[in-house]
Amino acid sequence: MSAPTAPIEPGSTTAAPASSAPDTADRGQGGVELSSVTKRFGDTVAVDDLTLSVASGEFFSMLGPSGSGKTTVLRLIAGFEEVTSGTIAIAGTDVTQAAPFDRTVNTVFQDYALFPHMTIAENVAYGLRVRKVGKAEQQQRVAAALEQVRLSHVADRLPHQLSGGQRQRIALARALILQPRVLLLDEPLGALDKQLREQMQIELKQIQREVGITFIFVTHDQEEALTLSDRIAVFNNGRVEQVGTPREVYEYPQTAFVAGFLGISNLIDAAHAERLTGVAKAISVRPERVRLMDARTEPAAHESCIDGTIVETVYTGPTTRYIVDTADGLRVIAERHNDHAPSDTAPYHRGDAVRAVWVTEHAAVVP
Amino acid sequence: MLRLTRGTKVAFGVIVAIVLLFLYAPLFLVIINSFNVAPIANWPIRGFTLDWWVRAFQNEALWAAVQNSVIVAAGAMVFALILGTLAAFALQRFEFFGKHTVNLLIVLPIALPGVVTGVAFSNSFNNVLEPVGIQVGYFGMIIAHATFCIVMVFNNVFARLRRMNPSMQEASMDLGASLWQTFRLVTFPQFRTAFVAGGLLAFALSFDEIVVTIFTAPAGVETLPLWMFNQMARPNEATQVNVIATVLILLSFIPVYISQRLTRAEEEER
Numbered sequence: 001m002s003a004p005t006a007p008i009e010p011g012s013t014t015a016a017p018a019s020s021a022p023d024t025a026d027r028g029q030g031g032v033e034l035s036s037v038t039k040r041f042g043d044t045v046a047v048d049d050l051t052l053s054v055a056s057g058e059f060f061s062m063l064g065p066s067g068s069g070k071t072t073v074l075r076l077i078a079g080f081e082e083v084t085s086g087t088i089a090i091a092g093t094d095v096t097q098a099a100p101f102d103r104t105v106n107t108v109f110q111d112y113a114l115f116p117h118m119t120i121a122e123n124v125a126y127g128l129r130v131r132k133v134g135k136a137e138q139q140q141r142v143a144a145a146l147e148q149v150r151l152s153h154v155a156d157r158l159p160h161q162l163s164g165g166q167r168q169r170i171a172l173a174r175a176l177i178l179q180p181r182v183l184l185l186d187e188p189l190g191a192l193d194k195q196l197r198e199q200m201q202i203e204l205k206q207i208q209r210e211v212g213i214t215f216i217f218v219t220h221d222q223e224e225a226l227t228l229s230d231r232i233a234v235f236n237n238g239r240v241e242q243v244g245t246p247r248e249v250y251e252y253p254q255t256a257f258v259a260g261f262l263g264i265s266n267l268i269d270a271a272h273a274e275r276l277t278g279v280a281k282a283i284s285v286r287p288e289r290v291r292l293m294d295a296r297t298e299p300a301a302h303e304s305c306i307d308g309t310i311v312e313t314v315y316t317g318p319t320t321r322y323i324v325d326t327a328d329g330l331r332v333i334a335e336r337h338n339d340h341a342p343s344d345t346a347p348y349h350r351g352d353a354v355r356a357v358w359v360t361e362h363a364a365v366v367p
Numbered sequence: 368m369l370r371l372t373r374g375t376k377v378a379f380g381v382i383v384a385i386v387l388l389f390l391y392a393p394l395f396l397v398i399i400n401s402f403n404v405a406p407i408a409n410w411p412i413r414g415f416t417l418d419w420w421v422r423a424f425q426n427e428a429l430w431a432a433v434q435n436s437v438i439v440a441a442g443a444m445v446f447a448l449i450l451g452t453l454a455a456f457a458l459q460r461f462e463f464f465g466k467h468t469v470n471l472l473i474v475l476p477i478a479l480p481g482v483v484t485g486v487a488f489s490n491s492f493n494n495v496l497e498p499v500g501i502q503v504g505y506f507g508m509i510i511a512h513a514t515f516c517i518v519m520v521f522n523n524v525f526a527r528l529r530r531m532n533p534s535m536q537e538a539s540m541d542l543g544a545s546l547w548q549t550f551r552l553v554t555f556p557q558f559r560t561a562f563v564a565g566g567l568l569a570f571a572l573s574f575d576e577i578v579v580t581i582f583t584a585p586a587g588v589e590t591l592p593l594w595m596f597n598q599m600a601r602p603n604e605a606t607q608v609n610v611i612a613t614v615l616i617l618l619s620f621i622p623v624y625i626s627q628r629l630t631r632a633e634e635e636e637r
Contacts, residue, residue: 078537100540101541101542105541113532126539126544130542130548
């Protein structure tokens with residue numbers, strides 16, 4: 001362990017969610033407010049005293065591992081589950097007691113839930129049909145909705161004749177045709193393979209921009225959440241650990257859980273951090289911010305460093321990860337872009353003694 | 368695919384042929400004998416006649432029996448469809464105290480020997496209800512049949528509901544459909560084939576039921592099986608039974624055909 005430089009202020013927690021607080025002025029159009037919402041299933045607390053506010057027109061992701069309560073929150077907003085306590089308001093109207101069919105939200109289900117006995121056109125028209133919209137208007141709006149997801153040519157087919165990606169887009173068209181104020185999406189891309197998923201992510205983002213309504217998106221895929229969202233709420237054990245923009249939750253994780261769940265993080269506990277920074281607070285530094293140097297090279301004044309041995313190198317294509325263990329049991333991962341000539345091999349190898357270095361203020365203090 | 372040797376294939380072929388022969392030769396005998404000149408069945412038949420067919424179609428007791436059977440079977444089927452479907456929904460969708468007991472009690476009548484059901488109903492009708500002035504009559508027979516017909520509908524609908532994706536109903540309500548619209552447009556179409564198949568089975572089960580009928584039919588009322596059973600006992604009249612049996616064999620192709628069509632349509636949808 002190298003000698004720390006003078007006590008400094010590593011990272012910054014000033015980018016608090018306050019800077020990105022939802023714009024309350026237009027919440028009436030399609031904002032969603034949850035106040036002290038609790039949901040219990042028997043003895044299990046699925047959602048624990050949750051207060052959350054989603055602004056109108058926002059692409060809001062609820063991210064967390066399975067069982068963290070994110071899907072339950074979505075189902076509470078949709079009205080499929082009743083809250084145990086607390087209130088839910090959509091577009092400024094309290095809907096806590098309202099039935100699903102009385103809420104101005106629509107849902108895209110994880111398994112799409114297309115009606116297997118109806119054609120694609122009938123599926124998309126369903127919401128209009130039960131609202132007794134005229135046949136001519138139905139046809140015209142269905143045509144427009146299918147156009148929007150570029151699937152006009154499958155109108156007369158049955159759901160089972162479509163591919164997964166097509167079904168996903170039909171589920172989207174069926175929900176959007178009712179022009180809801182809020183669209184709820186329950187892991188809508190989970191069943192698609194990686195390439196299709198990335199393509200659909202871009203498409204979703206474009207559609208959201210086009211229609212301009214609030215999207216509340218449930219996912220367990222941190223990359224997906226970072227890619228798509230205006231803001232992310234990170235769920236764990238029925239509680240929200242942190243709410244913020246993708247950059248805020250990634251760069252300034254407020255809890256160890258958030259640091260670990262979003263990407264790879266080098267979490268340095270308070271005891272080790274004190275020796276580095278002089279402050280007994282855990283810090284988190286991302287692998288891409290950690291450089292490796294020869295163990296004899298002195299770091300600059302604004303840098304922190306830890307000495308150790310490379311125990312593993314992982315080639316991922318665009319990057320190479322070096323896993324460094326220190327003598328006192330700390331593990332640090334450094335990631336290096338493979339921007340050198342393709343024929344060059346890695347500059348460091350397993351067993352090399354190295355010094356892991358980062359700019360001190362690039363590390364975030366985890367409160 | 369499983370590969371079989373030539374010898375095994377031949378052996379299987381022979382077994383299948385024997386089984387089919389045992390199944391269908393007696394039926395064939397019945398059909399042929401409906402055209403037999405002789406008043407009792409024999410082989411080969413003594414001569415060809417349509418006389419029994421004419422006599423059967425002019426037999427008023429027979430037509431009355433057919434009518435009774437249709438009414439009882441239809442009645443039992445309607446009861447079974449309504450109660451069986453409701454029970455299937457209750458037991459599939461909801462948790463409540465005594466759920467497993469209720470499940471058992473619904474399925475039990477099909478396992479109960481008909482003679483027990485018959486005695487039980489006969490006792491209840493004749494020794495309990497009648498003394499207090501309640502004449503169940505014809506209706507009692509329908510109720511007795513319905514007890515074991517419910518299971519047919521219940522089992523079919525229950526199995527289908529279990530396979531049904533619950534988010535389908537949520538999607539329907541999410542899109543603004545009321546509970547009734549959801550049932551009519553989404554839920555019912557998805558268990559319709561099970562509903563129809565259960566109804567057909569219930570009808571068939573009641574239509575050929577004889578044991579419970581013997582105990583519960585009001586005096587002087589004959590269903591078709593009961594008429595056939597009694598007819599067999601009358602000398603020189605048994606051949607009319609062959610005529611009816613032939614008609615029933617032909618009619619029974621209809622529900623089999625329908626149920627196979629339904630199943631195939633179902634498989635294509637998946």
